Amino acid sequence: MDDIDKRIIAELQRDGRLSNVELAERVGLSPSPCLRRVRLLEDSGVIAGYRAVVGHKAAGLNLTVFVELTVARHSAENAAAVHRALAAIPGVVACHMVSGNADFLAQIVVPDLAAYERVLTDHILSLDMIETVRSNFALRMVCEGQPVHLP
Amino acid sequence: MDDIDKRIIAELQRDGRLSNVELAERVGLSPSPCLRRVRLLEDSGVIAGYRAVVGHKAAGLNLTVFVELTVARHSAENAAAVHRALAAIPGVVACHMVSGNADFLAQIVVPDLAAYERVLTDHILSLDMIETVRSNFALRMVCEGQPVHLP
DNA sequence: TCCATAATGGCAGATCATGCCATTGCTTGT
DNA sequence: ACAAGCAATGGCATGATCTGCCATTATGGA
Incomplete structure (x- = not known):
């Protein structure tokens, strides 16, 4: 390289x-x-693929939320099931298991607050493995999809 | 549409x-x-552009950190300067102003902990507008770059 | 039913992708 | 220093793709 x-x-x-x-x-x-x-x-695999970037505003996706999730202790055993459940939530564009107070950090992109409420009630709070949810709303995008700095 | x-x-x-x-x-x-x-x-603008996706592991980028930042109160006036400073930090692939405890949430991708330390000391802690920094290390990627769900 | 508008499908010239091969430039060993 | 081997490059030719133009077809309103 x-x-x-x-x-x-x-x-x-x-x-x-x-x-x-x-x-x-x-x-x-x-x-x-x-x-x-x-x-x-x-x-x-250095170039893993190519993607079209959707302009959120132009597409009517006006709400980005960073959701901090904690899972029930017993869920650690079937981590794969937790991962599958989180990745399958509609509107989730990224999700990572993280250190810190939360267990997972998910980025959710939806049209508006009403849509986010539906995602929350129908797809997140309904998961019995989820213990706590903390929503951090994006007020303004500083940057996104910036090129990575190669070593 | x-x-x-x-x-x-x-x-x-x-x-x-x-x-x-x-x-x-x-x-x-x-x-x-x-x-x-x-x-x-x-x-x-619905399709805002096209990007090659870099495979982090294959490219030797083994560390992803979600950094929660708070800025000094007086920095609210020149928000543009704050935005520019944050977007210019090497390794920052995304950054949003958010609600909640932190003012900003930045995603940083670097090769290893040593590189993250350099970013932290040379480019984040050296900014006088930054008040507190809280690093959340990504332990495992659940999903990333998922297609958005159009309304 | 008829008209107006918008979208579709096909065609043609230009551009681009891509495999093959000779050549160039660099490293290794003597 | 010299020669041999090797990896990478550049050019060419064929086939596929892009893209603007025009006639035709579908759609929606009066």
């Missing part, structure tokens, strides 16, 4: 639909070896 | 480099109107 690879990754993080010829020009390579490098990065 | 648009968005969220002909087949359209719809979704 040299500088050219890092520039390829940086460019594709900014625009994932860059054509190979354009990408090759930007990193100072001809199309053939450029495509070769991209394929290698994909195969190695 | 009808069902076909939603299916287009869903497909492009799963694979942002889907070719237009493949996408057209999947949504049951011919390539021309399909591309037309994609362009309209892009122009309207």
Whole structure:
């Protein structure tokens, strides 16, 4: 993984639909070896995939909530079931098991408060493994989907 | 925004480099109107862009931290400066102003604890507007970059 | 029912993707 | 220093894709 690879990754993080010829020009390579490098990065998992980014405001998704969850102690045994249940909650775009006061931190994106209430009552509070829920509402987005800084 | 648009968005969220002909087949359209719809979704901002997804493990980024930050009271006036400072911190992939105990919640992705220590001391604790810092380490990823559920 | 509007499908020229091969540049061993 | 081996590069050719244009078809209102 040299500088050219890092520039390829940086460019594709900014625009994932860059054509190979354009990408090759930007990193100072001809199309053939450029495509070769991209394929290698994909195969190695450094580039795990490509995604369209949805503009939340334009799509009518006006509410982002960071939900801190704690689970019942006995749920530690079937962690897989907890993971599956959390990942299946509609509107959950990301979820991590974390250290600190909470056991899990989930990011939920919904159209409005009413939709969040439905998610909460129908999909979170109804899970018997969930002990406490603490909702932190996003008031303003500072940044999102920023390119990662490669080592 | 009808069902076909939603299916287009869903497909492009799963694979942002889907070719237009493949996408057209999947949504049951011919390539021309399909591309037309994609362009309209892009122009309207519903599709805000395309990004390559970096596989953290494969890229050697083994540590994700969710940092709760509070800022000094007088910093409320120049909020823009706070935002700029937070977004410029290396490794920050997302940051939101939130309700709750903290003022901001930032997600930081770095190779290891040593790198996180450097980010903390060199770029966070050195900001005089930052009052308190509370680090929540991600122990395990449940899900990430999940497609949003459109209204 | 008829008209107006919008969306669709197909076509054609240009661009792009991609496998193959000779060449270049660099590292290793003598 | 020199030669050999190896990995990476660049160019080419074929096939697929993109994309604008136009006729046709579906849709919705009067």
